[in-house]
Amino acid sequence: MSLDLSRVRFDRAGRTIIDGVDATIPAGALTALIGPNGAGKSTLLHLIAAIERADAGELALDGRSLPDMRRRERARVVALSEQQAEVDAQLTVEASVLLGRTPHLGAFAAPGTADHLIVAQSLAAVGASEFASRPLDSLSGGERQRVTLARALAQQPTLLLADEPTNHLDLGAQFTALDLLAALARDGLTVVAALHDLSHAAAYADHVVVLEGGRVVAAGAPVDVLTAELVERVYGVRAQVLPHPVTGRPLIAVASAASAMPAVQHASLEASERA
Numbered sequence: 145m146s147l148d149l150s151r152v153r154f155d156r157a158g159r160t161i162i163d164g165v166d167a168t169i170p171a172g173a174l175t176a177l178i179g180p181n182g183a184g185k186s187t188l189l190h191l192i193a194a195i196e197r198a199d200a201g202e203l204a205l206d207g208r209s210l211p212d213m214r215r216r217e218r219a220r221v222v223a224l225s226e227q228q229a230e231v232d233a234q235l236t237v238e239a240s241v242l243l244g245r246t247p248h249l250g251a252f253a254a255p256g257t258a259d260h261l262i263v264a265q266s267l268a269a270v271g272a273s274e275f276a277s278r279p280l281d282s283l284s285g286g287e288r289q290r291v292t293l294a295r296a297l298a299q300q301p302t303l304l305l306a307d308e309p310t311n312h313l314d315l316g317a318q319f320t321a322l323d324l325l326a327a328l329a330r331d332g333l334t335v336v337a338a339l340h341d342l343s344h345a346a347a348y349a350d351h352v353v354v355l356e357g358g359r360v361v362a363a364g365a366p367v368d369v370l371t372a373e374l375v376e377r378v379y380g381v382r383a384q385v386l387p388h389p390v391t392g393r394p395l396i397a398v399a400s401a402a403s404a405m406p407a408v409q410h411a412s413l414e415a416s417e418r419a
């Protein structure tokens with residue numbers, strides 16, 4: 145299901161955080177949402193998931209307004225994977241992932257065998273089966289991250305939003321999570337992942353949307369968007385974009401963050417060199 149954002153605006157505390165976002169997120173593809181800290185990535189995911197309501201604009205999934213959908217119906221089609229502080233830390237991993245089934249259960253209905261099977265499959269998909277019976281608050285950051293993604297998978301959405309899904313994960317687990325998201329997209333799921341690692345975005349995304357200051361400053365195929373010029377302009381970092389030796393996808397090699405340093409820092413460096 146394709147997602148269309150049109151002139152989306154969101155203000156908070158007197159500031160415009162999302163400032164007229166227009167974007168088309170392709171169906172059955174992995175879209176990377178990238179941009180510097182504070183660009184508005186998490187906020188935009190919250191607006192799509194209707195956790196927050198936009199002050200203006202439209203957010204539509206296959207032509208249907210997401211904010212206007214009934215909550216329960218929306219929860220059957222959209223899942224947001226983010227590390228949530230509010231989930232009861234005493235819950236077991238299994239019970240927490242089972243919460244993902246809630247939108248699919250009838251009123252007052254208990255989860256059935258099929259729901260437990262989906263939970264087990266979701267835990268297996270993220271490599272979290274072995275800690276299924278442990279309380280959430282006994283998990284490491286990376287283990288918790290996997291459980292968070294498993295809960296979103298258990299929701300069996302058609303649109304999966306993942307906020308920094310590789311956060312806290314070790315190198316192998318990062319690629320396992322990205323492989324999983326890419327495989328889900330190939331199977332028809334529309335995936336939007338906020339990512340910080342541009343090489344991850346380049347390696348895995350079919351489409352990239354770059355946010356800066358609450359605005360879309362570039363969007364398109366990774367090879368067209370992730371240029372050295374864009375990296376320097378948006379992140380203030382000098383980089384070389386090389387072809388990955390195996391995949392040929394862009395690989396962002398950072399040569400220097402010098403252009404990101406404030407002038408005062410240069411001055412103090414020079415002073416310390418003279419001393």
Ligand SMILES: Nc1ncnc2c1ncn2[C@@H]1O[C@H](COP(=O)(O)OP(=O)(O)OP(=O)(O)O)[C@@H](O)[C@H]1O
Nearest residue numbers: 156157161179180181182183184185186187188338
């Ligand atoms: N409750 C709030 N009150 C005021 N400003 C807020 C609030 N929540 C977020 N913001 C501001 O909105 C802007 C966008 O924040 P958001 O978390 O969406 O950015 P992000 O791109 O996800 O950043 P990061 O990469 O650091 O996670 C930031 O400037 C942030 O300070």
